[in-house]
Amino acid sequence: MPVTAVVGAQWGDEGKGKIVDLLAQQVDVVCRFGGGSNAGHTIVNEFGFFKLHSLPSGAFNPNTINVIGTGTVVDFDSLASEIHEVVKAGATHPKLVISDRAHVIMPYHKTLDRLKDESLGKRRIGTTGQGIGPAYVDKVDRTGIQAGELEDVRALEEKLRFILVEKNGTAQHYSGSTRFNLRESLESVARWHEAFGLFIQDTIPILGSAVATGSRILLEGQLGIMRDLDWGTYPFVTSSTTFAAGAGSGAGLPPRLIKDVVAVVKAYTSAVGTGPVPTELFGPEGDKLREKGIEYGTTTGRPRRVGWLDGVALQYAAAVGGFTRVAVTKLDVLDGIDPVKIATAYRIRDRTVESFPHPSKLEGAEPIYEELPGWTESTARAESWDELPSNAQRYLERIAELANAPISMIGVGQARKETILISERETVAATA
Numbered sequence: 001m002p003v004t005a006v007v008g009a010q011w012g013d014e015g016k017g018k019i020v021d022l023l024a025q026q027v028d029v030v031c032r033f034g035g036g037s038n039a040g041h042t043i044v045n046e047f048g049f050f051k052l053h054s055l056p057s058g059a060f061n062p063n064t065i066n067v068i069g070t071g072t073v074v075d076f077d078s079l080a081s082e083i084h085e086v087v088k089a090g091a092t093h094p095k096l097v098i099s100d101r102a103h104v105i106m107p108y109h110k111t112l113d114r115l116k117d118e119s120l121g122k123r124r125i126g127t128t129g130q131g132i133g134p135a136y137v138d139k140v141d142r143t144g145i146q147a148g149e150l151e152d153v154r155a156l157e158e159k160l161r162f163i164l165v166e167k168n169g170t171a172q173h174y175s176g177s178t179r180f181n182l183r184e185s186l187e188s189v190a191r192w193h194e195a196f197g198l199f200i201q202d203t204i205p206i207l208g209s210a211v212a213t214g215s216r217i218l219l220e221g222q223l224g225i226m227r228d229l230d231w232g233t234y235p236f237v238t239s240s241t242t243f244a245a246g247a248g249s250g251a252g253l254p255p256r257l258i259k260d261v262v263a264v265v266k267a268y269t270s271a272v273g274t275g276p277v278p279t280e281l282f283g284p285e286g287d288k289l290r291e292k293g294i295e296y297g298t299t300t301g302r303p304r305r306v307g308w309l310d311g312v313a314l315q316y317a318a319a320v321g322g323f324t325r326v327a328v329t330k331l332d333v334l335d336g337i338d339p340v341k342i343a344t345a346y347r348i349r350d351r352t353v354e355s356f357p358h359p360s361k362l363e364g365a366e367p368i369y370e371e372l373p374g375w376t377e378s379t380a381r382a383e384s385w386d387e388l389p390s391n392a393q394r395y396l397e398r399i400a401e402l403a404n405a406p407i408s409m410i411g412v413g414q415a416r417k418e419t420i421l422i423s424e425r426e427t428v429a430a431t432a
């Protein structure tokens with residue numbers, strides 16, 4: 001059974017949660033392969049409306065094993081409150097496995113994340129403040145704490161004594177008054193071990209046996225390629241690999257097994273945080289799109305920056321990410337907008353640039369748009385490709401061309417069921 005990876009093809013918030021929730025109805029294992037509680041996956045299903053940050057989006061299928069993979073950084077408090085919400089809404093307690101090699105987000109990571117980003121002033125990244133960057137820094141610096149270490153509080157105490165000397169020095173650099181308390185860290189560790197100790201396991205045998213028995217496995221990405229640590233708009237990126245290349249190592253599966261890469265593409269652009277977003281719309285045009293799309297950050301509540309679809313960035317994401325199919329989300333948000341626009345080049349210092357440049361060159365890049373006719377009809381009730389207005393079909397075909405892969409799902413509303421599934425026969429064969 002080929003392994004499927006679901007990844008974001010833009011700046012994050014493309015609607016991966018909805019797509020994974022939908023696909024998870026038919027899979028045996030969902031594994032989050034990177035990132036942490038900075039993710040904000042909105043899910044609307046028969047249990048209600050949820051914002052998942054750490055919990056894999058397979059949480060609502062009682063038969064699915066939800067793995068929090070080795071490539072992630074785990075916020076145990078956030079995880080506990082999400083599980084509480086899911087169970088309170090009537091779903092069964094998700095089957096959960098947390099990799100013993102996943103890194104732990106400690107209280108000092110969150111504080112340092114906020115202090116550092118604030119200190120950057122105009123150059124700030126606008127992080128989610130969830131401690132993601134500092135936790136990954138410690139991982140690379142080999143001073144991080146893995147989930148498998150939580151059970152030995154005594155060994156951790158010794159390690160933390162050493163770590164906190166350094167962390168207090170760093171905190172003092174940013175704010176003289178911040179001091180981290182060893183007791184507070186140890187209390188957190190003990191609480192997390194008590195609540196999650198049983199779920200912290202070696203994931204290799206679990207995924208290995210799923211592969212051996214032909215189980216269906218879905219690897220859930222976080223954020224989008226434009227926020228990837230290596231390939232995104234550095235330094236305005238997150239601290240992990242967001243696309244399928246990171247899925248193999250983050251989950252602990254041989255990359256050759258990942259044969260199906262679903263790119264989630266929002267029908268327009270949205271981003272939170274700072275850094276270049278060439279197609280961003282300002283003023284009433286942007287406000288209208290933001291309100292229609294209800295574009296407010298799931299994790300931070302910040303109003304998202306919004307704009308037209310960026311075809312230059314999408315082609316670049318496709319070249320890096322190698323998609324096999326595309327799930328377009330929020331098509332209905334463009335209903336009634338005429339014309340619709342897609343950037344196909346940028347003007348940078350009097351030159352026309354058609355391929356995505358080095359991020360440092362994006363300052364002042366002006367998008368060059370192609371215009372496509374919009375549609376006045378509502379797509380919200382459409383249940384098949386044929387029920388979509390022909391101009392919406394044309395727009396989708398153009399997305400498929402830019403993403404270099406056929407479209408297999410189209411979101412026309414928030415709920416799981418408001419998704420058009422395109423059979424292989426009907427697939428928009430842009431590259432066939």
Ligand code: IMP
Nearest residue numbers: 012038039040126127128237238272273
């Ligand atoms: P961090 O991942 O919190 O370090 O933030 C790094 C960048 O990624 C910032 O621009 C954030 O706004 C952005 N970011 C992080 N998580 C998300 C998300 O779930 N959706 C959209 N943007 C995000």
